[in-house]
Amino acid sequence: MKISKINKNWLLVGLLAVMLTVAGWQYGQVRQQIQLQATGVSGCAGHTEKWECDHDPDDECSWKSNGSCYIISPGVYGDCDGHCESEPDEPNPSVSPVPSASPTLLCAVQGRKVIMPGNLRIEPASSQTASLAGNGSSTANPYYFVGVAAGSKTVSVTTPAGYTVGYTLCINDISCHNNTPTPGSSVTFDCPAGNYPVNGYADLYWHYTPLPNPSASPLPSVSPNPSVSPAPLPSVSPNPSVSPAPNPSVSPNPSVSPAPSISPSPQPSASPLLAGNARLVIRKFKDDNQDGNWDNNESSTGQEWHFQYRISSDPWQDYTTSSDTGWGGAVDISKGTKVEVKELEQSGWSNTTGLTLIRILDEEKTYYFDFGNFKAPTVVTAETPVQAPETGLSSRWQIWAALATLGIALQFLAILL
Amino acid sequence: MGSVGNIRHCPTVPGNFAMTVVVYSRKRRIVKNRLKHTGRGIFLAAALVIITTFALPWLLPDKNKPLEQMTFADLLKVAADQAPQITETTFFSLDIPKIKAKAKIIPNVASGDKFEYTQALIQGVAHSAGTFLPGMAGSMTLFSHSTDIAANISRYNAVFYRLDELKPGDQVIIWYLGKKYDYRVTGTKITGPKDVSVFIGESGESKLYLVTCTPRGTTKNRLIVEAMIQ
Numbered sequence: 001m002k003i004s005k006i007n008k009n010w011l012l013v014g015l016l017a018v019m020l021t022v023a024g025w026q027y028g029q030v031r032q033q034i035q036l037q038a039t040g041v042s043g044c045a046g047h048t049e050k051w052e053c054d055h056d057p058d059d060e061c062s063w064k065s066n067g068s069c070y071i072i073s074p075g076v077y078g079d080c081d082g083h084c085e086s087e088p089d090e091p092n093p094s095v096s097p098v099p100s101a102s103p104t105l106l107c108a109v110q111g112r113k114v115i116m117p118g119n120l121r122i123e124p125a126s127s128q129t130a131s132l133a134g135n136g137s138s139t140a141n142p143y144y145f146v147g148v149a150a151g152s153k154t155v156s157v158t159t160p161a162g163y164t165v166g167y168t169l170c171i172n173d174i175s176c177h178n179n180t181p182t183p184g185s186s187v188t189f190d191c192p193a194g195n196y197p198v199n200g201y202a203d204l205y206w207h208y209t210p211l212p213n214p215s216a217s218p219l220p221s222v223s224p225n226p227s228v229s230p231a232p233l234p235s236v237s238p239n240p241s242v243s244p245a246p247n248p249s250v251s252p253n254p255s256v257s258p259a260p261s262i263s264p265s266p267q268p269s270a271s272p273l274l275a276g277n278a279r280l281v282i283r284k285f286k287d288d289n290q291d292g293n294w295d296n297n298e299s300s301t302g303q304e305w306h307f308q309y310r311i312s313s314d315p316w317q318d319y320t321t322s323s324d325t326g327w328g329g330a331v332d333i334s335k336g337t338k339v340e341v342k343e344l345e346q347s348g349w350s351n352t353t354g355l356t357l358i359r360i361l362d363e364e365k366t367y368y369f370d371f372g373n374f375k376a377p378t379v380v381t382a383e384t385p386v387q388a389p390e391t392g393l394s395s396r397w398q399i400w401a402a403l404a405t406l407g408i409a410l411q412f413l414a415i416l417l
Numbered sequence: 418m419g420s421v422g423n424i425r426h427c428p429t430v431p432g433n434f435a436m437t438v439v440v441y442s443r444k445r446r447i448v449k450n451r452l453k454h455t456g457r458g459i460f461l462a463a464a465l466v467i468i469t470t471f472a473l474p475w476l477l478p479d480k481n482k483p484l485e486q487m488t489f490a491d492l493l494k495v496a497a498d499q500a501p502q503i504t505e506t507t508f509f510s511l512d513i514p515k516i517k518a519k520a521k522i523i524p525n526v527a528s529g530d531k532f533e534y535t536q537a538l539i540q541g542v543a544h545s546a547g548t549f550l551p552g553m554a555g556s557m558t559l560f561s562h563s564t565d566i567a568a569n570i571s572r573y574n575a576v577f578y579r580l581d582e583l584k585p586g587d588q589v590i591i592w593y594l595g596k597k598y599d600y601r602v603t604g605t606k607i608t609g610p611k612d613v614s615v616f617i618g619e620s621g622e623s624k625l626y627l628v629t630c631t632p633r634g635t636t637k638n639r640l641i642v643e644a645m646i647q
Contacts, residue, residue, distance in 0.1 A: 009457070012454075012461065013461065019462075020465055290505065291505075350595075377524035377525055377544075377550060379549055380547065382529075383529055384616060384617055385613050386611075386613070388610050388611075388612065388616065388628060390610070390630065391538070391560055391563060391629045391630045391636070392562070392564070392629070392630030392633070392635045392637075393573045393575065393634065394564065394565045395470050395568075395634070400463045401467060403459055404463035404464050406456075406459055407456045407457065407458070410452050410456025411456035411457055413452055414449050414450070417449040417452065
């Protein structure tokens, strides 16, 4: 009888411990504000491992599911990298089509279409058509051609007006897409046979670079007179803390400039940089998180911006960036010249990178002058609330204390009986 | 005790010793056992919940990213006569040194929309839509959560947990678009929940109203702290 009672008590304590563990876990989940429900979505079937999402090096599956995606709300899906998308991830290409008799004779071609700089997965790149000769085409992003015969393959893409395109190709690898794209809208390569998705695939990114707004492109005549430009004196700089060091790291947004060697060549003519010259391009971006850096998920401001720039001590010249891309035209000047760029402020926008940037273009490359802005809050009209917001939150520990007292009282009553 | 059961002599006891035992009725014994076990269960469950209520907030890691301290670079930018560099801290944030309240401010939150302001209050302090912004000639109203126990400050992001400790003269700092605004508390008052006068922007003086519920952990009344810009 006594043993039975003890067992009963331990059982009770055990159950409570389990409940406590579950409650603690749920509490932790709430704290992380994960309000996602694991729901099977047919389009996501097969995403069982982190690397299976799409072989994208910058993808970080923050949560795994066994053949499921996470629905955040109806119509919005969690991407493998934690982003919200209006469509579920594409199904991971099935390996099943591989015939068992000759599993090593097939390969897969996959990739994305992105906007430079930053490899942004946005329009108009996303909707471009990628075609694999003899195997059809796809407008999906990422795109997949799975189960194709290994060997020589030709992939081509369409190019929207106002953009140039290049590609980066990795074989059985996914980590080459920050390299300089090779210009061209078509590529032929040898697709290796293998056991996709472990190997036997080509990862092919198409990088679209916007051409500058022709109206924004300064005239070639802006190239300064060589006799005027070189050897800027440090004393010329109005703000020594910003400008004098000719080190490229002086760039106000070192992480912003997306690989200057990518040859963005925003000039319509895409003319190569002449020896002894440097190129400047002014860009404007919408700095949503106000960190002064042009992050991958940040776009242009959607409107034209006006700047003025000055080469050495020359007069100020006007410059305009495109509303669509945020890029302005390219200006070629002699290497070693000091350039000062200032933004002309617009009402309602706040600058995150400083209104003036001064640099010495001391290398034969393209220098990007990036200016970030965000919309400053303004006073809005709002309805007066019926009552003041309810901001008091109680842990309701008093209720539980009362229950504990009740428990003690019941036990006491049992003793009395 | 003897009155609760039947008193009998036990015939099995050898010798002349008379032994009295209390024999409960079966029904009463069952009730007693049930009471005992139910009471114990309720007590244990309630005690565990209370313990976890107080202990879990301390034990679980805080997921809220603390607002960064003001850096020397920030101050330099502000001090120098140049465009201030906006950081998360200097974009729009609040700092009340006395009660160690430091949080970012979410601008233009509808104070009449419970869903909207609940979402905003998870992230920081809410600026009531319809009221003015720092640097403007008008009143600005900020509101945030309060709670009943300190252990839940982080859990509920109860930035205004200690708001009732503010006294006239205490400093309230607001950073907005890279600029620092220094306010001093001029008074406090307690109103009913139907008093929404501070949620209507008053043009004129640059006032600041800080609003939360009072008493702590309830929604009975509203505590309003008024501050004036220096």
